[in-house]
Amino acid sequence: MSGSTDLPAPRTVAARARTPRTARCRRVAGWGTGMRRGAPGLAMAAAGVALAESVHALVPAVPTLTMAVVLGMAAAHLPGLRPVVRGAARPGLGVAAKRLMRSAIVLLGLQLSLSQVLGLGGATALMVLAVVVVTFLSTWWLGRRIGLPGDRPLLVATGYSICGASAIGAVSQVTGSDDEDVADSVAVVTLCGTLAIAVLPLLHHPLGLTAVSFGRWVGASVHDVGQVVAAAQTAGPAALAAAVLVKLMRVVLLAPLVAVLAARVRRRGAAGNAARRPPLVPLFVAGFLLMVLLGSTGSLPPGVVALAATLQGLLLAAALFALGASVHLPSLARTGGRMAALGLASWVTIAGVSYVGVLLTA
Numbered sequence: 456m457s458g459s460t461d462l463p464a465p466r467t468v469a470a471r472a473r474t475p476r477t478a479r480c481r482r483v484a485g486w487g488t489g490m491r492r493g494a495p496g497l498a499m500a501a502a503g504v505a506l507a508e509s510v511h512a513l514v515p516a517v518p519t520l521t522m523a524v525v526l527g528m529a530a531a532h533l534p535g536l537r538p539v540v541r542g543a544a545r546p547g548l549g550v551a552a553k554r555l556m557r558s559a560i561v562l563l564g565l566q567l568s569l570s571q572v573l574g575l576g577g578a579t580a581l582m583v584l585a586v587v588v589v590t591f592l593s594t595w596w597l598g599r600r601i602g603l604p605g606d607r608p609l610l611v612a613t614g615y616s617i618c619g620a621s622a623i624g625a626v627s628q629v630t631g632s633d634d635e636d637v638a639d640s641v642a643v644v645t646l647c648g649t650l651a652i653a654v655l656p657l658l659h660h661p662l663g664l665t666a667v668s669f670g671r672w673v674g675a676s677v678h679d680v681g682q683v684v685a686a687a688q689t690a691g692p693a694a695l696a697a698a699v700l701v702k703l704m705r706v707v708l709l710a711p712l713v714a715v716l717a718a719r720v721r722r723r724g725a726a727g728n729a730a731r732r733p734p735l736v737p738l739f740v741a742g743f744l745l746m747v748l749l750g751s752t753g754s755l756p757p758g759v760v761a762l763a764a765t766l767q768g769l770l771l772a773a774a775l776f777a778l779g780a781s782v783h784l785p786s787l788a789r790t791g792g793r794m795a796a797l798g799l800a801s802w803v804t805i806a807g808v809s810y811v812g813v814l815l816t817a
Contacts, residue, residue, distance in 0.1 A: 495539070496547020496777070500555075503527060503776035504769055518681055520620065521649045523772040524642055527779020540780050551777035552634060555770045556624035557739035562767035563621055563706065564746025565760055566680070568753075572704045579671070582812035583704045586675050589808050591616035591712075594801040601793050606632040607640055608797070609716075614644035615801040618706045619678030620775055625709060628739065629717045634781040641778050643798040648678040651802070656689040668813050670694030674701030675809035681768070707747070713740050 507522035530536045540548065573580075591612045598608025610632060614623040620641045627637045655677070659669045673687040673694070680702055687698030749755065 493547035493550050496544035496549070497551060497773075498547070499530065499539070499544045499780075500548060500551040500773040500776045503530065504772045507772055507776070516652075518649055518652070518679075518685065519768065519772055520679060520681065520775055521645050523775040524645055524779040527638075527776040528642070528782045529779075530776075531780045531782060544780075548777040548780050549634075551773045552637075552781065553628065553774075555777075556621075556774035557628060559767050559770035559774060560621055560625050560709075560739055561742035561746055562763050562770070563618075564743040565750040565755070565763045566767070567703050567706060567747045567750055569707075569747065569751040571700055572707060575700055575704060578816045579701065580704065582809075582816045583675060583701060584708070586805060586809045586812055587616045587705060587708050590801060590805040593804055594797065597800055598797050601797065603793055603797065605636040606630055607636050607794070610636060610640035611644060611794070611797055611801065613712065614640060614678060615647075615798075615805055616705075617678075617709050617712060618680065618702075619644050619648055619682070620778075621679070621706075621771060622709055622712075624771075624774060624778075625713050625740065625743075626716055629713055630720060634778065638778040638780075638782040639794060641775060642782060643794050644678055645775075647798050647802045648682040651677045652682055652685045655686045655806075659690055662810065664813070665817075666690045666694040667697045668817055670697030671701050671816075672806075672809055672813045674698035675705070675812060676806045677702070680706070710740050710744055 503523060503526045504519075507519045507526055510517055510522045511519040531540050594612035594615055595608050598611055603611075606627070609630065610623045610626060613626045614620065616622075623637060623640050623644065626632075651673075655673055662672075664672060669690045670687045670693065674683055674697065677683045677686055677698075680699070683698050683702045684695065687695045750760065
């Protein structure tokens, strides 16, 4: 027989038979290596969350999320921890900043109920939409006008108009923003949201607001859900209920905002490599919407929803610790004045626009 019809040597057949198994083994080995590389950073993030929770338990006025950012920044600049943050812990902190952030955003959807949000009525819905659009566009425009670098104008605008750090994290996943831009934006938004907890209750009666109107104002103007709860509960249960519902209506707008920005990124990448363009609806946003629908069915036991909310808070705190660890204070100092000016201007804008909106829809 000719050489072209000879069967392969037994050793070659065996080698081919082993190829799928070899590939699987390599994948498993790569996964194990990735886990080992990520373990130090994830352990550091977990320790940071535990410490932030402990500080909040001792001093309830200090929110866990704010403390997580501060501790991450401290870890990145303390002489004893700085080499670890920049070295062994870096891969795991990267996982926390991105993947844990996405998981937290997905779980955030379970805190929404479409029936409750829709029950607020068309006038309130238009008011919330107007607040979000005006705050977003004016903050983005001002940030670019004063020369803030990178994606900071976009990220700060997103955080103020929607839901603080969660919104910043969601948008940064689509735009591929630099970690330092994300961390600095989270820092300024978290700081102003924390100040709102102390400032807004002082304005309740001077502004002539009823308890319910005050709650709606807080829900329309404060960034993070936890900060909304902390500020609104000072005016009683009715104010708290109104604040949370209005706030959740703002959170619903996260998905369309991310979809619009994803479409913008795709158009920018049309002339480049199409493989690098993000999907129109990122997977974590689809998961967020799925959780919204699931939560709206009312089929989940309250205990499961409460557990998901707790887990969401822990994952978000871990992500914020990791983002805080990526802050470079010398770089932040170079834009600190402009970031502070943008944060203050955006805070005044959203507080003023939402106050007028509450009065018009009372």
